[in-house]
Amino acid sequence: MRTRITKIVRALCMTVLCAMLPMQMAFAAGDLSVSIPVEISLEGTLPEKAEEFVVEMAADDVTYPMPEGSKDGICTMTLTGAESKKFPEIRYDNLGIYTYTITQKPGTNPKCTYDTTKYELTVYVTNAEDGDGMEVTAVLYPEGELDKLAGVSFENVYEIEPVPQERPKTGDESNAMYYLSLIGISAVVIVMIYVGIRKKAEK
Numbered sequence: 001m002r003t004r005i006t007k008i009v010r011a012l013c014m015t016v017l018c019a020m021l022p023m024q025m026a027f028a029a030g031d032l033s034v035s036i037p038v039e040i041s042l043e044g045t046l047p048e049k050a051e052e053f054v055v056e057m058a059a060d061d062v063t064y065p066m067p068e069g070s071k072d073g074i075c076t077m078t079l080t081g082a083e084s085k086k087f088p089e090i091r092y093d094n095l096g097i098y099t100y101t102i103t104q105k106p107g108t109n110p111k112c113t114y115d116t117t118k119y120e121l122t123v124y125v126t127n128a129e130d131g132d133g134m135e136v137t138a139v140l141y142p143e144g145e146l147d148k149l150a151g152v153s154f155e156n157v158y159e160i161e162p163v164p165q166e167r168p169k170t171g172d173e174s175n176a177m178y179y180l181s182l183i184g185i186s187a188v189v190i191v192m193i194y195v196g197i198r199k200k201a202e203k
Contacts, residue, residue: 033089034123034138036102037151042082044158047109050081053156054105057087057121064098065090076105090123092136098123101143104154111161115154118143 040053055077059066062073067088069075079085092098102119124137140149 032092032125032134032136034092034136035089036087036121036138036140037084038077038079038087038102039084039151039153040079040082041153041155042158043155044112045161046081046158047111051107051109051112053079053107053114053154055079055102055152055154056105057100057102060099060101064100065092092123092125092134095125095127095134098125102140102152104156107156109158111159113157115156117154119149119152 036057038055040055057067057070057075057077059073064073066073067075067090069088075087077085077087100121100123102121104115104117106114106116120141120143122139124139125134126137127133128135140152141147142149
């Protein structure tokens with residue numbers, strides 16, 4: 001409830017600001033459309049096979065415009081490993097304020113800590129200042145913060161696994177075999193000499 005009230009207050013404040021001052025575009029609007037960049041960054045010892053990460057955009061109201069392919073007000077996008085993509089464009093035809101939440105769905109790797117940051121996207125569709133048509137202003141920020149961002153970024157951290165240490169070599173294996181052979185031959189010679197000396201002594 002508190003989050004809902006915060007969003008409403010923020011939306012009202014932004015509406016007043018829009019009326020007072022022209023806001024900078026957070027994204028290129030083009031023909032009344034918005035496309036949100038998403039980046040996955042990774043730290044730690046990465047798995048041999050790159051993991052797939054699912055990022056989800058959910059409309060606060062299922063009637064809001066959504067990217068093509070969305071279902072029930074939710075659009076999902078899969079990124080493999082450390083990758084950057086953009087959500088498909090959201091196209092707008094009517095004046096209004098539209099709000100969305102962007103999150104990363106938790107993965108299944110027990111050795112990875114998945115970024116749980118929530119991003120709030122607010123899109124303002126207003127009449128153009130020159131009176132000719134409409135214009136789009138999009139603002140993106142982490143939940144609970146006011147710093148505007150150019151895109152969404154999730155940082156997932158894997159555990160750092162120790163690197164296996166190779167046993168130090170004490171010498172070349174061929175040299176070891178050579179010295180072992182010499183020791184064996186020397187032992188045989190010593191035994192033969194000892195036996196010869198015993199025989200001579202017995203005579």
